[in-house]
Amino acid sequence: HEALMALLRDLSPGEWQQPTACTGWTVRDVAAHLLGDDIGKLSAARDGYRAGWFEVNHWEELVVAINTANEQWVRAFNRISPQLLCEFLDSTGPQVEDYFATLDPHAMGGSVDWAGPEPAPVWLDLAREYTERWHHQQHIRDGVGKAGMTEPRYLHPILDTFLRALPHTFRTVNAEPGTLIHFQVTGPAGGDWFLLREPMQWQLYATTDRQPTTMVTVDEESTWRLLTRGIDREMVKAKLRVVGDEAMGFHLLNAVSIIA
CATH class of the missing domain: 1.20.120.450 (dinb family like domain)
Known part of the structure; x- marks a missing residue:
């Protein structure tokens, strides 16, 4: 305030x-x-x-x-x-x-x-x-x-909140239980988030000992602007690095963390 x-x-x-x-x-x-x-x-x-x-x-x-x-x-x-x-x-x-x-x-x-x-x-x-x-x-x-206001104390909680949209975003993505997507957001306020396919749903974790089947890397500014529909998705797609299942990794582009 x-x-x-x-x-x-x-x-x-x-x-x-x-x-x-x-x-x-x-x-x-x-x-x-x-x-x-x-x-x-x-x-x-x-x-x-x-x-x-x-x-x-x-x-x-x-x-x-x-x-x-x-x-x-x-x-x-x-x-x-x-x-x-x-x-x-x-x-x-x-x-x-x-x-x-x-x-x-x-x-x-x-x-x-x-x-x-x-x-x-x-x-x-x-x-x-x-x-x-x-x-x-x-x-x-x-x-x-x-x-x-992009210092980590402001922006990291933003990213951590916005990425809680991922289980809902991926709800229509079929995958074998145990499938794990590692989302790595680069930058001082970034971090790692892990989306695991469980028997009935996707679940987001902060840490895991499992090996990811797909890894997605993107910078912090592109992440928050994507999730608030403040940047063209094709611009973010050009910056995304996906190792593993590309279709699954690029599904991040469908995520939105506002009502829009």
Whole structure:
């Protein structure tokens, strides 16, 4: 929160109007969207206010509904000045942090949609909230040419959260039980993740003694931009190094860790 506020308060009037990777949105629009995230979380989760929720039956409906709601919110905030937007964010941000601090991270909560339809632990939903705010702040930083928050203490948790989409991404990939894919993300914030085919599903592990049947290597920036649909997949494909089953390794390109 502190980094976001320092970033926004340092922007010139022209920088607020710079385009971002979010198609059709300026820096100011992305900031308004972040305010919407805060207000939505406080209203629905903290205060139990459910008006305006929508019923959906499948992923495509969810994407359309969320995108429509986001566009309506951003358009409605066109009359709000950057100064007032900062004041609102400076109020809601600490309230969201205080609310998150009241939660039991080990309790079970709702699903994290891009990780699958099953109930997920609260810590994963909190991690998703972190990724939402981090990657939109990156959009702002990219838009105004400011350095990103890519130090390992910020980016490694992002990668670790985003890659939890892999079991869901690979759910339709048939493989013999025991098949193991080693994903190696290079760079200071990178690491190793292991996707194992078990009898009924794929499961992600941080470590394993097994020998991988396929190894996929990609750099950290390409990874997070791929998983947030912020880079052309063909550009990432050109950077991927796959040893073993190429079709299985390149299936990483289908992964997405946002609702899009």
